[in-house]
Amino acid sequence: MIIAARIFRLLALAVWLGGIVYFGAVVAPGAAAIFGTTERFADFIGRSILMLHMIGIYCGIVMLVALRFLNNRAFKPLWQGILILLMLVLTFVSNRAIVLPMEHDRALAGGNISVLLPDSPLRQDFDARHQWSTRLESTVLLLGIGLAVLIGCEAGLRERITTAPAKRVFDLDDEE
DSSP states (O other): HHHHHHHHHHHHHHHHHHHHHIIIIIIIIHHHHHHHHHHHHHHHHHHHHHHHHHHHHHHHHHHHHHHHGGGGGGGSSSHHHHHHHHHHHHHHHHHIIHHHHHHHHHHTTTTTTGSOOOOOHHHHHHHHHHHHHHHHHHHHHHHHHHHHHHHHHHHHHHHHHHSSSOTTTOOOTTTO
16 A cells, blocks of 8 residues: 555656646647637637646645555655645645636636737736746746655665664774
8 A cells, every 4th residue: 555655646746747847848838839829829728727737736635645645654744745735725826816817817808818908907917917827836846846855765764764774984993
């Protein structure tokens, strides 16, 4: 059961972080190149980011459950739990308080926010929310990288527990 929990936790983290990187590096630029800044582009990106957030929320739940099964077999389980919870909260806030209102702004603009003048209050609200969306996704990615580091440290933890104590390099009492 412990091995399965480790596999699910690592797989969920890989899916979540991979989705964020793939969206930012491939999906959004590719959609912009194909659609331009049209209504179809906005529909595609809006739907994609909402789906990415749902994937992230499910992955976060899987990671928390797996971490609970691992209990004290995880390296710094409290910190891992905090990072996962922060990632979940930021993803949920981004989904509900940023992306959904952006979609509402876009709907009020007739489906294409780029037709509005830059000084339009609706456009300014959309642009400000877009900046916050980018910041939160970047923060979730950085927290996920931190979580990956903690998970990576678990191998060293198992080695220290299962092997004999290491010799000190400059031990003058050593008879060898």
